[in-house]
Amino acid sequence: MRWTLAIAAAAFAAASYANDIGQIKTVSGTVHVEREGKQLAATPGMNVRQSDRLVTGADGAVGVTFLDNSLLSAGPSTELAIDRYSFDTTTHAGHFDASLQKGTLAVVSGKIVKQTPGAMRVRTPASVMGVRGTEFVVRVGDAAK
Amino acid sequence: METVLVGAVLALILALNPPPPPPRAAPEPVKVQPEPVKAPPKRANAVPELVVVLPSADGHVGTVVVERDGEQVVLNQAYASSRIAGTSGPKVVKLPEPEVRQVFADTLTALPERPLNFLLYFVRGTDVLADDSKGELGRMLEEVSRRNAPDVLVVGHTDTVGAPGRNDKLSLLRAQRVKTDLVRKGIAASRVQASGRGEREPIVQTADGVDEPRNRRVEISVR
Numbered sequence: 055m056r057w058t059l060a061i062a063a064a065a066f067a068a069a070s071y072a073n074d075i076g077q078i079k080t081v082s083g084t085v086h087v088e089r090e091g092k093q094l095a096a097t098p099g100m101n102v103r104q105s106d107r108l109v110t111g112a113d114g115a116v117g118v119t120f121l122d123n124s125l126l127s128a129g130p131s132t133e134l135a136i137d138r139y140s141f142d143t144t145t146h147a148g149h150f151d152a153s154l155q156k157g158t159l160a161v162v163s164g165k166i167v168k169q170t171p172g173a174m175r176v177r178t179p180a181s182v183m184g185v186r187g188t189e190f191v192v193r194v195g196d197a198a199k
Numbered sequence: 200m201e202t203v204l205v206g207a208v209l210a211l212i213l214a215l216n217p218p219p220p221p222p223r224a225a226p227e228p229v230k231v232q233p234e235p236v237k238a239p240p241k242r243a244n245a246v247p248e249l250v251v252v253l254p255s256a257d258g259h260v261g262t263v264v265v266e267r268d269g270e271q272v273v274l275n276q277a278y279a280s281s282r283i284a285g286t287s288g289p290k291v292v293k294l295p296e297p298e299v300r301q302v303f304a305d306t307l308t309a310l311p312e313r314p315l316n317f318l319l320y321f322v323r324g325t326d327v328l329a330d331d332s333k334g335e336l337g338r339m340l341e342e343v344s345r346r347n348a349p350d351v352l353v354v355g356h357t358d359t360v361g362a363p364g365r366n367d368k369l370s371l372l373r374a375q376r377v378k379t380d381l382v383r384k385g386i387a388a389s390r391v392q393a394s395g396r397g398e399r400e401p402i403v404q405t406a407d408g409v410d411e412p413r414n415r416r417v418e419i420s421v422r
Contacts, residue, residue, distance in 0.1 A: 077422075079311035079348050098348035099390070115309035119350075119422050123314045129306030156246075158306040162313070163261065172264075178248050180283060181267040188261020189253040190274070191303045195246055 074101035075139045076120035080127070084111030108134045110157065122148060124164030124174070131195075132157025137177075141166055153177035159192045161185065247284040250274065251299050256313070315342055317419040319377065320412060324360065326372040329412070336377075340384050342421050350422050351386065353377045355395040358414040359407045363397055371395030373417050 078087075078100045085096035088107040094100075096108070102118050110116055110132045117127040122141045128134045133155040141148035146169035152159075154176060163185050167174045171186040178194045254260045254277040262275040272281045272291055280294045300307065317339040320329040328336060343349045355374035357366040374393035381391050401414040 077348065077350055079422075080309050082309065099350075115305050117309040117311040119311045119314065123420070123422070125311050125313070127306050127309035127311070129303065129309065158303055160303060160306045160310050162255070162310065171262075179246055180248055181250070181265050183250060184264040184266070186262040186264070188263055189255050190261075190263050191251050191253065191299070191306060193247075193249040193302070 073103060075104055075136070075141070076102040076118045076124075078102060078116060079119050080115070080117035082115045083113030083130070085109070085114045085116040102136065104136060104139045106136050108132070108136075120150070120164060122146065122150075122165040124150060124166060125160075125162040126152065127160045129158035129160075132159065134159055145169070148173060150174040151177070154192055154194050155179065156195045157193070160189075161191075162189045163187050247282070249280060249282045249302075251278060251280040251294060251303075253277065253299070311422075312346060314420050314422040317342075317421065319417045319419065321373055321415045321417070323358075323410060323412075323415060324369070326369070326376040328376070329415075336380065339419055339421065340380065343381060343386055344384065346421065349386065350390045351381055351392070352420040352422070353381075353391060353393040354418045355393070356400055356402075356414060356416050356418070357398045358401070358411040359398045359405055359409050367395055367397040369395070370397050373415075377417050377419065 078096050078098055081096050081098055086109045087094045087096050087100065087102070088109055089103065089105070096116055102120075108116055108118070108128050110128050110130055112131050114132075115127065115129050117125065119125055120139065120141075121143070126134070134157070135153045135155070137153055138149055138151040146165045148166040148170070150166050150173065152175075159176065161176065163174055167185050167187045172184045174185040176183040176185065176192060178192065183190075183192070250263060250265050252260060252263050252274040260275060260277050262273060265272045265274065265281045267283060274281060274291065276293065278294050278296055278299055280292050280299075282290060282292065317335055319332040319335055319339070321327060321332075322329055343351060353374045355370035355372070357370045361369070371394065374395055378388070378391045378393040382388050398414070401411065402416070403411050403413050405411050405414070
């Protein structure tokens with residue numbers, strides 16, 4: 055019984071992990087992907103999944119291209135969480151929620167926002183940004199790095 | 200009545216400015232203590248935040264709506280920014296471009312390259328590339344080789360000649376033909392996703408059974 059549960063849980067986990075939603079394209083300095091409580095060193099070509107957190111060191115920066123051609127990058131000393139991502143490659147319907155706890159973020163919105171303006175949201179500790187198709191940058195914290 | 204007022208005022212003064220400890224026989228050295236009472240009343244999150252909208256490469260400027268504590272600020276002009284700091288709410292200010300580029304230099308440098316799309320056309324009923332698409336195939340392969348950690352989406356299509364089931368297969372064959380070229384060029388097969396959409400998504404809408412060269416194509420997104 056216990057084994058059955060464990061196997062079922064593992065199968066469920068494997069199924070939910072299978073969804074890669076983007077790829078890391080640029081890495082400089084120290085960058086980690088936090089996934090399921092583990093810290094993975096980020097490398098170009100590495101896949102990104104929903105609920106991943108991107109964490110950069112004081113010398114770090116990272117850029118990710120998502121399935122819908124949304125582009126995101128995080129600058130030094132940044133914590134960025136990919137809270138929710140869905141994209142239908144046929145209809146281009148989807149949702150993109152990310153949150154910037156600290157540091158800097160640059161965004162180039164993709165097909166999700168083109169299809170549904172406002173379907174991308176970026177949260178910071180004090181604000182929520184609704185994205186209706188654009189490029190923008192966000193900083194949380196002081197100017198000093 | 201007067202006493203109550205004086206008392207209230209006194210209490211207010213005391214609350215804002217706590218009195219020194221009562222004098223004792225021997226004066227104690229003054230202790231410096233943190234005085235949270237003196238700090239200005241802050242909101243739950245007083246970390247400064249800055250949002251700036253940038254023009255895209257083609258000059259188009261989109262819109263970001265910043266919402267904080269129920270207040271909305273619309274940013275829809277190049278370098279329009281909303282800054283919040285301390286107790287002040289979001290304000291819209293247009294920032295000088297060099298300042299924005301400098302503050303976000305590391306972040307903007309890390310942005311991945313924009314995805315680039317290519318269209319290749321095919322000979323009727325085959326997975327043979329049309330002659331005038333050979334140059335474009337070369338340019339596409341060059342672009343992939345040039346990029347850092349590229350991944351490529353390849354989607355095949357057909358015109359409406361033939362049965363839909365056969366066209367599903369043909370569109371996939373066309374996509375796979377392009378994938379083979381990419382793999383020969385040294386791109387890992389796992390980084391190329393090839394699929395076929397049959398005759399479902401024509402560029403040019405036609406009746407069934409129409410020979411339309413513009414619909415016999417493979418769409419490639421290099422990312």
